[in-house]
Amino acid sequence: MTTRKPSPGKLLYAQSGGVTAVINATASAVISEARAHRIEVLAARNGILGVLNDDLLDTASLSTADVRALMHTPGGAFGSCRLKLKSLAEDRDKYVRLLETFKKHDIRYFLYNGGNDSADTALKVSALAEEFDYSLVCIGVPKTIDNDLAVTDSCPGFGSAAKYTAVSVRECALDVAAMAETSTRVFVYEVMGRHAGWLAAAAGLAARRDGDAPQVILFPEVAYDEDAFLAKVDAVVKSNGYCVVVASEGIRTASGDFVADAGGGTDSFGHTQLGGVAPYLAGRVQAVLKHKVHWAMPDYMQRSARHLASETDLAHARAVGRKAVQYALKGLNATMPVIHRVRDTPYRWTVRPAPLSDIANAEKTMPAEFISADGYGITEAARRYLQPLIRGEAYPPYGRNGLPKYLQLHFD
Amino acid sequence: MTTRKPSPGKLLYAQSGGVTAVINATASAVISEARAHRIEVLAARNGILGVLNDDLLDTASLSTADVRALMHTPGGAFGSCRLKLKSLAEDRDKYVRLLETFKKHDIRYFLYNGGNDSADTALKVSALAEEFDYSLVCIGVPKTIDNDLAVTDSCPGFGSAAKYTAVSVRECALDVAAMAETSTRVFVYEVMGRHAGWLAAAAGLAARRDGDAPQVILFPEVAYDEDAFLAKVDAVVKSNGYCVVVASEGIRTASGDFVADAGGGTDSFGHTQLGGVAPYLAGRVQAVLKHKVHWAMPDYMQRSARHLASETDLAHARAVGRKAVQYALKGLNATMPVIHRVRDTPYRWTVRPAPLSDIANAEKTMPAEFISADGYGITEAARRYLQPLIRGEAYPPYGRNGLPKYLQLHFD
Numbered sequence: 107m108t109t110r111k112p113s114p115g116k117l118l119y120a121q122s123g124g125v126t127a128v129i130n131a132t133a134s135a136v137i138s139e140a141r142a143h144r145i146e147v148l149a150a151r152n153g154i155l156g157v158l159n160d161d162l163l164d165t166a167s168l169s170t171a172d173v174r175a176l177m178h179t180p181g182g183a184f185g186s187c188r189l190k191l192k193s194l195a196e197d198r199d200k201y202v203r204l205l206e207t208f209k210k211h212d213i214r215y216f217l218y219n220g221g222n223d224s225a226d227t228a229l230k231v232s233a234l235a236e237e238f239d240y241s242l243v244c245i246g247v248p249k250t251i252d253n254d255l256a257v258t259d260s261c262p263g264f265g266s267a268a269k270y271t272a273v274s275v276r277e278c279a280l281d282v283a284a285m286a287e288t289s290t291r292v293f294v295y296e297v298m299g300r301h302a303g304w305l306a307a308a309a310g311l312a313a314r315r316d317g318d319a320p321q322v323i324l325f326p327e328v329a330y331d332e333d334a335f336l337a338k339v340d341a342v343v344k345s346n347g348y349c350v351v352v353a354s355e356g357i358r359t360a361s362g363d364f365v366a367d368a369g370g371g372t373d374s375f376g377h378t379q380l381g382g383v384a385p386y387l388a389g390r391v392q393a394v395l396k397h398k399v400h401w402a403m404p405d406y407m408q409r410s411a412r413h414l415a416s417e418t419d420l421a422h423a424r425a426v427g428r429k430a431v432q433y434a435l436k437g438l439n440a441t442m443p444v445i446h447r448v449r450d451t452p453y454r455w456t457v458r459p460a461p462l463s464d465i466a467n468a469e470k471t472m473p474a475e476f477i478s479a480d481g482y483g484i485t486e487a488a489r490r491y492l493q494p495l496i497r498g499e500a501y502p503p504y505g506r507n508g509l510p511k512y513l514q515l516h517f518d
Numbered sequence: 519m520t521t522r523k524p525s526p527g528k529l530l531y532a533q534s535g536g537v538t539a540v541i542n543a544t545a546s547a548v549i550s551e552a553r554a555h556r557i558e559v560l561a562a563r564n565g566i567l568g569v570l571n572d573d574l575l576d577t578a579s580l581s582t583a584d585v586r587a588l589m590h591t592p593g594g595a596f597g598s599c600r601l602k603l604k605s606l607a608e609d610r611d612k613y614v615r616l617l618e619t620f621k622k623h624d625i626r627y628f629l630y631n632g633g634n635d636s637a638d639t640a641l642k643v644s645a646l647a648e649e650f651d652y653s654l655v656c657i658g659v660p661k662t663i664d665n666d667l668a669v670t671d672s673c674p675g676f677g678s679a680a681k682y683t684a685v686s687v688r689e690c691a692l693d694v695a696a697m698a699e700t701s702t703r704v705f706v707y708e709v710m711g712r713h714a715g716w717l718a719a720a721a722g723l724a725a726r727r728d729g730d731a732p733q734v735i736l737f738p739e740v741a742y743d744e745d746a747f748l749a750k751v752d753a754v755v756k757s758n759g760y761c762v763v764v765a766s767e768g769i770r771t772a773s774g775d776f777v778a779d780a781g782g783g784t785d786s787f788g789h790t791q792l793g794g795v796a797p798y799l800a801g802r803v804q805a806v807l808k809h810k811v812h813w814a815m816p817d818y819m820q821r822s823a824r825h826l827a828s829e830t831d832l833a834h835a836r837a838v839g840r841k842a843v844q845y846a847l848k849g850l851n852a853t854m855p856v857i858h859r860v861r862d863t864p865y866r867w868t869v870r871p872a873p874l875s876d877i878a879n880a881e882k883t884m885p886a887e888f889i890s891a892d893g894y895g896i897t898e899a900a901r902r903y904l905q906p907l908i909r910g911e912a913y914p915p916y917g918r919n920g921l922p923k924y925l926q927l928h929f930d
Contacts, residue, residue: 121696124697125692125693125696125697127689151699152699152700155699155700179692180689180692180693181689181692181693181695181696182693182696182697183696185695185696185699186696186697187697187699187700187701188697188700188701189700269920272920272921273825273921273922274819274822274823276921276922276924277539277592277593277818277819277822277823277824277825277924278817278818278819278822280537280591280592280593280594280822280924280926281537281592281593281594281818281821281822282818283593283597283926284533284537284593284594284595284597284598285536285537285594285598285599285600287563287564287567287597287599288564288565288567288599288600288601289599289600293818311919311920311921312921314926382797384815385794385797400817400818401815401817402815402816402817402818402819403796403813403814403815403817404814404816404819405690405812405813405814405815406689406690406693406694406705406812406814407686407689407690407814407816407819409693410686410689410690410692410693411686411689412689413685413689413826414825414826416920418920493919493920496919496920496921497918497919497920498920499913499916499920501911501913504911506909507723507905507908507909508681508684508723508828508830508905508908508909508910508911509684509685509688509723509724509908510685510688512688512689512692514692514695514726
């Protein structure tokens with residue numbers, strides 16, 4: 107009989123859901139930390155899909171320079187995916203295929219980098235591995251610009267999107283201020299955030315003092331009332347000369363209808379596909395108030411803008427990657443490294459493990475005390491929370507050609 | 519009888535038309551250079567409108583720190599305007615009012631910072647001053663992100679918008695590449711440029727090699743053919759997995775209709791108000807090709823993004839400001855300091871005077887040899903021209919709060 111030579115096993119890393127400006131920084135930290143522990147890292151192509159299809163990349167093929175370049179490269183270098191596995195009962199065959207891929211490559215550590223859906227998947231994989239008596243440590247690694255994960259104080263990816271949003275809104279506001287006398291009086295800027303207004307709130311950081319732009323913020327947490335909205339915009343234009351509106355893609359009427367349902371359709375997570383709130387609101391302002399209006403829809407720009415990443419956010423993204431590997435090696439199964447805020451000012455934070463079961467499928471919307479009484483702005487409490495997350499500039503290196511030196515992996 | 523004490527007279531600076539990330543850098547250079555020559559500088563509030571209404575700001579009220587801060591502040595610090603004066607015959611009363619304001623404040627130098635419409639206004643003012651025998655030197659100072667001014671090799675403001683566009687498109691392309699397998703396959707990015715495709719062409723710099731995003735660029739110089747466009751996009755998706763489209767707001771069908779005429783209306787320059795090409799094209803792609811699509815409309819973001827200014831562009835903007843003052847003091851009436859390109863590589867440039875009459879109302883579209891044979895890309899000649907303009911990063915200073923330290927002037 108043969109005896110199987112004892113092996114620490116390999117680590118599998120996969121990216122899931124919408125990418126961010128710093129998810130590759132987490133990947134970079136995972137690979138570096140694993141290499142330090144002499145653990146081989148395989149990366150799934152296009153997230154969980156690559157595991158289902160046994161389409162894995164051996165990251166040993168990445169040079170130290172590549173791993174360093176991942177740190178400042180936006181997007182999802184190994185490919186991400188929108189594919190939510192259903193319950194163990196419904197999708198058992200798929201879960202079993204995952205396990206087969208794990209066994210085939212002697213994968214003993216599974217790090218799934220995503221949001222609450224991914225945390226749920228990692229949790230189910232862990233349960234099945236136990237059922238099949240296959241020793242596997244499953245770790246969820248946080249990532250989302252929506253900042254809507256439970257337990258963690260903030261989500262890697264959010265701080266950079268928040269900084270980009272606050273800076274862009276301040277810049278556009280200066281533009282509108284210059285043009286308002288003879289041209290554009292109302293500017294509408296749409297931000298991502300399906301059910302939580304965190305990014306919309308971050309836009310509020312662009313205002314230095316009361317009355318500064320953005321003068322009107324529309325949150326998914328507050329029911330959209332057209333008459334009240336138009337009245338508010340008109341009042342701001344009359345008193346201030348112009349009005350900057352920041353609207354979340356997820357705003358809904360009191361009856362619960364998405365204002366942007368024009369967008370229509372649903373993605374493979376079953377979420378309604380949004381987008382188009384800005385042109386809709388702009389149209390209403392122009393038609394009813396007769397003010398000249400401009401609008402912007404940054405869409406993917408806001409989650410890919412590595413050129414304006416937050417240093418704090420980058421530090422978070424790297425830390426959860428390092429810790430995820432350490433937790434895996436310690437056997438802290440079914441956990442997620444989360445950001446714990448020790449103090450607002452000076453901002454102090456640490457990373458600690460939290461059970462995936464507390465995070466899976468949960469969604470953290472903004473506390474009511476973060477939204478001003480009139481529903482159109484943020485409070486001091488919100489500023490205290492948000493401020494540290496956009497702090498510091500972490501620029502990517504640029505080439506002589508004036509473009510950032512981003513890494514683009516080419517798979518055969 | 520009294521004798522009027524001889525005076526060198528004052529200099530009036532005004533901003534016109536759409537603002538840019540670096541027009542205030544030109545203003546800063548004008549003020550610094552004039553101060554060096556002991557010339558008082560008045561700035562018109564909201565461009566020519568401030569001259570008509572005798573609403574002028576004495577820039578002596580700006581501290582040296584303010585003038586330095588102008589160098590890295592986007593928007594139009596003194597206010598701009600969209601107000602085109604008609605012929606001397608039609609708008610004679612207005613031109614006479616301008617002259618009255620000049621006389622009242624002993625303004626002997628008029629620097630109008632704008633595009634070809636502003637060059638035309640400066641030219642007419644100069645003619646009227648001559649007719650009234652009022653000694654006045656009129657200088658046009660170039661500015662426009664559209665890069666469509668005649669004579670000058672490039673326009674201050676364009677290089678920064680071009681850099682922002684190329685970097686943003688590359689970032690969004692990495693995002694789409696990561697999502698394409700299970701989600702978005704086509705991404706449409708709309709750029710400004712009413713009649714000239716310079717910014718659309720700049721997006722082409724995001725591509726490192728053939729086949730890189732953006733795979734499809736739609737120029738105003740090329741008639742839009744929906745069938746050919748959709749066939750091209752579909753072919754790229756089939757071969758590459760995803761397709762990034764960059765579309766100019768000004769694209770038109772063979773019959774000359776603006777694709778985005780949904781936007782409707784006209785601004786006070788009489789230009790058709792555009793916008794909305796991206797959602798339109800995205801809708802066609804989704805409806806006909808059934809590919810999942812996302813789209814972005816940066817609008818004012820692309821001309822206000824001082825956080826990603828081009829160092830070359832900033833140098834141009836400062837140089838034309840300095841030279842404008844020097845030309846004024848030399849009495850080079852009815853001229854504009856223009857960028858003269860000495861060499862592509864290494865890039866060398868100088869500033870020299872050109873007659874306003876060669877620039878007023880002219881419009882420079884892209885040479886045919888800058889657009890690839892199939893009409894969807896840029897040529898090597900275009901790259902040679904565009905490349906130096908986005909070179910170098912000129913970041914604004916940031917505060918501890920993670921936001922740029924932009925100057926916001928408060929007028930009473």
